[in-house]
Amino acid sequence: MAELASLRSLLGADNVLTGEAMAPFLTDWRERYSGEAEAVVRPGSTEEVAKVVLWCREHGLSIVPQGGNTGLCGGATPDHRGRQIVLSLSRLNRIRHVDTDNDTMIVEAGCILQNVQDAAEQAGRLFPLSLAAEGSCTIGGNLATNAGGTQVLRYGNTRELCLGLEVVCADGQIWHGLRGLRKDNTGYDLRDLFIGSEGTLGIITAASLKLFPLPVAQCTAMLALASLEDAVKMLSLARAGFGASLTGFEVMRHNCLDGVVRCYPEQRLPFDNDSAQFPWFALLELSDNESEAHARERFEVVLSDAIEAGVVQDAVIAESVAQSQALWHLRESIPLSEKSFGKSVKHDVSIPVSSIPAFVEKTNALLQANFAGIEHVIFGHLGDGNLHYNVARGTAYGEDELLAKQSEIYQVVHDSVHAFHGSISAEHGIGQLKRDLLSHYKDPVELALMHKIKQALDPDGVMNPGKVLQER
Numbered sequence: 001m002a003e004l005a006s007l008r009s010l011l012g013a014d015n016v017l018t019g020e021a022m023a024p025f026l027t028d029w030r031e032r033y034s035g036e037a038e039a040v041v042r043p044g045s046t047e048e049v050a051k052v053v054l055w056c057r058e059h060g061l062s063i064v065p066q067g068g069n070t071g072l073c074g075g076a077t078p079d080h081r082g083r084q085i086v087l088s089l090s091r092l093n094r095i096r097h098v099d100t101d102n103d104t105m106i107v108e109a110g111c112i113l114q115n116v117q118d119a120a121e122q123a124g125r126l127f128p129l130s131l132a133a134e135g136s137c138t139i140g141g142n143l144a145t146n147a148g149g150t151q152v153l154r155y156g157n158t159r160e161l162c163l164g165l166e167v168v169c170a171d172g173q174i175w176h177g178l179r180g181l182r183k184d185n186t187g188y189d190l191r192d193l194f195i196g197s198e199g200t201l202g203i204i205t206a207a208s209l210k211l212f213p214l215p216v217a218q219c220t221a222m223l224a225l226a227s228l229e230d231a232v233k234m235l236s237l238a239r240a241g242f243g244a245s246l247t248g249f250e251v252m253r254h255n256c257l258d259g260v261v262r263c264y265p266e267q268r269l270p271f272d273n274d275s276a277q278f279p280w281f282a283l284l285e286l287s288d289n290e291s292e293a294h295a296r297e298r299f300e301v302v303l304s305d306a307i308e309a310g311v312v313q314d315a316v317i318a319e320s321v322a323q324s325q326a327l328w329h330l331r332e333s334i335p336l337s338e339k340s341f342g343k344s345v346k347h348d349v350s351i352p353v354s355s356i357p358a359f360v361e362k363t364n365a366l367l368q369a370n371f372a373g374i375e376h377v378i379f380g381h382l383g384d385g386n387l388h389y390n391v392a393r394g395t396a397y398g399e400d401e402l403l404a405k406q407s408e409i410y411q412v413v414h415d416s417v418h419a420f421h422g423s424i425s426a427e428h429g430i431g432q433l434k435r436d437l438l439s440h441y442k443d444p445v446e447l448a449l450m451h452k453i454k455q456a457l458d459p460d461g462v463m464n465p466g467k468v469l470q471e472r
Contacts, residue, residue, distance in 0.1 A: 003059050004039055010051050015042040015091070025086045028077045029070050032343070033432065035078035037064070037086045044091040046166060046174060046205040053203070053462070054172040056085055062465050063087050065199035067110065067141030070133040072346065073431030075145065075198045075467050089140050092205055095119045103211040104163060104180035109140025109204050116209070125211035128155040132332040140204045146196035148427030150331075153383030154247045154287070155212070157427065159195045164208035167194050170201070170458040178208045193453065198429050199464040201457045215287035217295040218247070220324040221303060222270055224278035224314040228357040231282050231382055233311045235353065238284060241302035245295075248285040249383035254278060256334045256379045263337035267330055270316040270323075278313060282382070283331050285324075334379050338390065342399045344377060345391040345409045349417045350426035353385045363389070363416040370412060371405060372396060386426040389413060414441060430468045439470070 008016045017025075017040040027034040038061060043049045056063050064086045066076040078084040089110040096106040100123055107116050113134040120127035129142060131149035141147075142158045143165070155161065163182065167175045177191060194202055225231050231251050238246050260267055271278075288295030299317065306312040318324035338344060351359050364376055373396025380387040391409050393402040414424045418441050425434055438447060454469055465471055 007039065007041065007052070007055055010055065011041055011043055011048060015044070016040075017042070022086070025066060025069065025088060026078060028072075028074050030072060030339070030343070030346075033074035033077040035080055035084070036082035037078045037084050038082060040086040040088055042088045042091050046092070046168060049087065049089075049092075049168045049203055049205055050172050050174055052085065052087060053168055053170070057172065057460070057462060061085050062462050063199075063203070064464055065089065065140075065144070065203045067138035067144070068112065068133070068136045070137040071141065071145065071431060072348070072428045073425075073433035075429050075431030075464070076141070077432070079466055087203065089138065089203075089205070092140075096206065098123045098125075098211075099180065100125060100211070102180050104208055105211055106178055106180075106206060106208050107139055108206045109138060109143070111139050113137050113139055113142060120211055121214065123211075124214060126214050127161070127209060127211055129158055129161055132335055139207060139209070143195050143204050143207055144198050145429035146427070148381060148384065148386060150248045150250060150328075150381065152381060152386070152427075153249055154244065159192065161210050162191065162195060162207050163210060165191050165194055165204055166206035167202040167204055170460070170462050174205075175202070178206060180208045193457075196429070198431060198468050200454060200468050201463060203463070213289060215247075215289055217288045217290075217292040218324065219286045219288070219295050219299040220318040220327050221284045221299070222316045222327050222330075223282040223284060223303075223306075223312050224271060225280040225282055225311075226278070226313055228280055228360055230311050231280055232353060232357060234282060234284075234306055235382055237302060237306050237311065238286075241305075242286050242298060245286050245288055245298075246284075246383070247287040248283065248381075250283040250331050250380070251382040252281045252283070252331065252334065252379040253376065254280065255375065256338075256377055257281060257330060259337045259341060259377075260330055260333045263340050264333060267326070267333065269330070270327065271314055283327060331379075335388075338377055338392070342393060343403060344393070345402065345406050347387075347389040347391075347410075347413050347417075347424075348426050348428040349387055349389055349413070349422055349424060350385045351387065351417065351420050351422040353382065355420045355422075356382065356385065356387065359416060359420045359422070360387075360389075363413055366412050366416060367391065367409065371409065374402070374409075385422075410437070417441075432467055435466070435468060435470060438468075 022040045025040045064078045092108040092110040098105045128151045147158045164178045375392040375394035377390040
């Protein structure tokens with residue numbers, strides 16, 4: 001395209017990629033979606049992002065914003081028309097400012113999440129967003145999908161961790177909304193429109209984030225459980241015993257951890273007994289701002305009471321930071337080990353916590369009745385009701401056979417989610433994977449309002465068309 005010369009003059013030739021250099025940006029992490037693009041561009045500032053938006057409008061191209069390309073719903077992958085620009089935010093990776101008196105930090109959208117965590121810790125503070133992809137995902141992508149992670153129970157989703165945004169709008173204007181205020185009732189909350197919008201309303205280029213005190217002590221334990229009902233009971237006991245100090249409560253079906261150990265032999269389950277006798281495991285974490293002794297005493301009392309009541313079958317408490325990290329590493333390795341065993345049909349759903357055991361029992365039965373022999377790979381953030389309810393091929397299906405039944409499996413699972421008053425997307429977003437499902441499960445008035453917002457902010461469909469909402 002001859003017009004790319006003018007784009008190269010705006011950004012520099014090295015920051016406008018074409019041909020084979022685009023390949024890493026055109027396929028999603030799960031390798032389920034691939035597309036074509038006119039070019040991949042890497043602006044180095046918010047002003048350059050705005051110039052790219054204006055250039056695309058002038059040349060009739062749409063824009064696909066991309067962070068670390070770790071999304072699971074195809075939200076950052078271009079379509080096959082070849083008339084899109086992939087806008088990588090990787091060069092917008094600066095920590096602009098840390099304010100420990102206000103407990104805020106301003107970071108650019110291309111900052112790797114782990115780098116944001118490290119910068120906060122160097123300032124003596126905690127940025128609590130934590131998820132398996134934190135070494136490669138970016139804060140802009142986290143905001144665009146309203147990512148959750150393992151500490152939502154205490155600190156909330158990414159939305160709750162953000163006070164303000166800087167955004168390039170669909171007309172090329174820049175909204176400077178980086179105020180670090182916890183109270184600002186001066187009209188509509190524009191921040192909340194862009195968070196979770198997956199780049200369909202504008203491009204997030206920077207954010208003002210909340211910081212928290214570093215905990216004085218943390219206690220971590222892996223629990224062996226006889227049932228998912230016992231996991232819910234244990235969660236209630238932990239909430240009553242720890243209050244706001246309860247940081248994380250993860251649940252894992254036994255085959256999830258078996259898969260991790262098979263894939264990564266250097267990792268080991270911490271129990272002396274045969275793990276196969278335990279159908280479920282939970283990972284429990286307490287953060288304390290008083291002292292190590294205080295944290296340990298509270299932790300042991302609650303766990304002792306749970307074991308005595310028969311709610312917990314066995315428990316291993318981490319005796320060091322290294323042991324705690326090893327327990328979390330088991331949990332965080334589940335998605336990678338699952339991927340190594342082949343493609344599966346993934347569901348990221350949320351259910352009222354009290355209904356999760358009944359949901360799993362009913363949905364497992366429905367799937368086995370319709371797709372006998374599939375394997376249930378179930379894990380997630382029980383503390384906030386978010387399950388990663390995945391379906392693997394087991395011994396009954398080949399990979400292609402399973403994927404051919406994906407739509408049927410989706411319908412069974414999502415119909416069940418809907419019947420239990422849940423959501424078909426908890427933290428991964430909609431992207432293109434679940435776009436066409438919204439009309440089946442979203443309130444018609446709610447969906448119509450979403451289309452009106454899209455039309456108001458992006459009337460020409462420049463911003464990530466075909467994601468979240470069906471094109472009209």
